[in-house]
Amino acid sequence: MKETIRAAFVIARRDFTAIIFSKSFIIFLAGPLFPLIIAIAASGLGKQVNEDIDRPIIGVALDAADSAAILAAREKLVTNLGENGVPELIRLDGVDPNDPDIADQLDKAARPLTAILSGSLETPRLTGSARDIQRWQGRMALLSETALSRSEPVQVQAQAVASTGSATKRNRLVVAQGGQVILILLTMILAGMVLSNLVEEKTNKIIEILAAAIPMDAIFLGKLFAMLGMAIVGITVWATLGFVGLTLATSGLPNLPVPAVGWPIFCVLMILYFSMAYLLLGSLFLGIGAMAATVREVQTLSMPVTMGQLLVFFLAAFSVTKLGEPVEWAAVLIPFSSPFAMIARAAQMDNLWQHGVALVWQAMFTLIIIRFSVILFRRNVMKSGNSVVKKGLLATLLAFKR
Incomplete structure (x- = not known):
């Protein structure tokens, strides 16, 4: 009985120490602060933006x-x-x-x-x-x-x-805010699928078999663009159903304010900036999947990224009425808030060259994150070397022979 209690104490101390001093537990403790901060920021931001629009x-x-x-x-x-x-x-x-x-x-x-x-x-x-x-x-x-x-x-x-110019400005600000909200909702809903897909393949050791034949950079890029294609298909279906339902319900489309670049170009930019926001967040999720060892760790580590994405969205939303000011330039230059800030610019400014520069900048940063994620994946998942890959290949060959 004494030995059993002693062994139980050793196990309890080991597990307790491992959990308390892990990065996942620290992030888990800080987790409830993020929704509180975002709720406070959102309430103040909404009031400030409305005041700026109607000033x-x-x-x-x-x-x-x-x-x-x-x-x-x-x-x-x-x-x-x-x-x-x-x-x-x-x-x-x-x-x-x-x-x-x-x-x-x-x-x-x-x-x-x-x-x-x-x-x-x-x-x-x-x-x-x-x-x-x-x-x-x-x-x-x-x-x-x-x-x-x-x-x-x-x-x-x-x-x-x-x-009047003031009325036109207000109407375009409404379009800018609407575009930002649609982008963040679609990105948050759809980007998490990249993470779940990677975790599933890590659990089944499929990713290690793929790494034996294909460079990891190609695997990560392929996963991102495959999931992006699936997301665009889903959005197309949702948009078509919404268009048909709205037309039938209202006997025609509502008279929406026209953005500065016009509706056709604005819709194209919406697709492009959604793609960049999706790729940026998806590449971050791939890096998280590379660092995490278990599904629970993945869920814990992904929460700060999700909350951080909301914070950069709030930055872009706050700067929507401050074109050309330092806070708006910061939202444009920070890669994760840049798609949201630039779609607001498309609603209010008619020059197109800036969107080409912004898309190139966002694409470059996406490649940097993917490269960093590949390095983390090789260090944390493929650290067992060729033996793990060989075992995976051997198991696959035996399965085919059977």
Whole structure:
């Protein structure tokens, strides 16, 4: 009895030590933090992006005295209502307050304008889309009343235009966000199949038999592109069914905002950037499969990669309203967030050369990850040398003879 207890203690101590000091256990402990971080980031990100999309900028085309008075009135109202309660005002120098074609200035300003306030403080006129006029007409009346320091109500005249640069920008931002969401959902759903396929072949020793006849780089590339082809077939079926169902349900396709590059090129870029996002994540999963010894380890190690992919998606989603700023350039240059950031650019910018550069950059990084994964696989799985391969080949030959 004493010897049994002692042996049980030795086994318990050995297993406990092996688990506690393993990298899988450390990652497992940190695992619950990832969903919490992502949930907090997602809530804040969604609010910030919506604020950026709907942030109003109203041009002021008044004479010098009236412009100074209404800008001062805005500062007073900001103190009471906050920045979100009062639209941002930009003074338009050199613009005639009584110009009948003042709507042309909406898209000529350095920043896209929501509307233009012209005329005078006593008889102001707000020029913009019907939606923007309805939203900000009351606030502009309040600003005029504050600037005039009187309690009598000011009637703001409305001059609606069919479309403005601000409205076009909002519509394209919606397309950009939609493209990013579709890319991340498809990538997360389909990329995991690469990992399960590799783990299955490792368990059955099939991968070692293949490695005896084919270079490992070719095996990994073949697996990636085979799974990518299968994913594209699945997407094609889903898209066809969705297209048919939507057409039958709504008696025609909805009138969607047109991206900057146009719908045909945008759809092609969606396929290309999905392919690159899939290959980048799939090559990472191959590296994980090379490092892991068991299915449980694979599941544990893949979780941080999945959470990390969501984090780079959040980076790209956050930068969708910040074209040309450092955070947006970071999202473009980081390979794992680059497909999501570039599809947002396709919705908002019409130059195509940048997409060719981005696709080449993403493809180069995919090859680097695959090469590194092959090195890990050879070190961790093929470390037993030729004996393992020979045993596998011998077992295969015996099976065929039987």
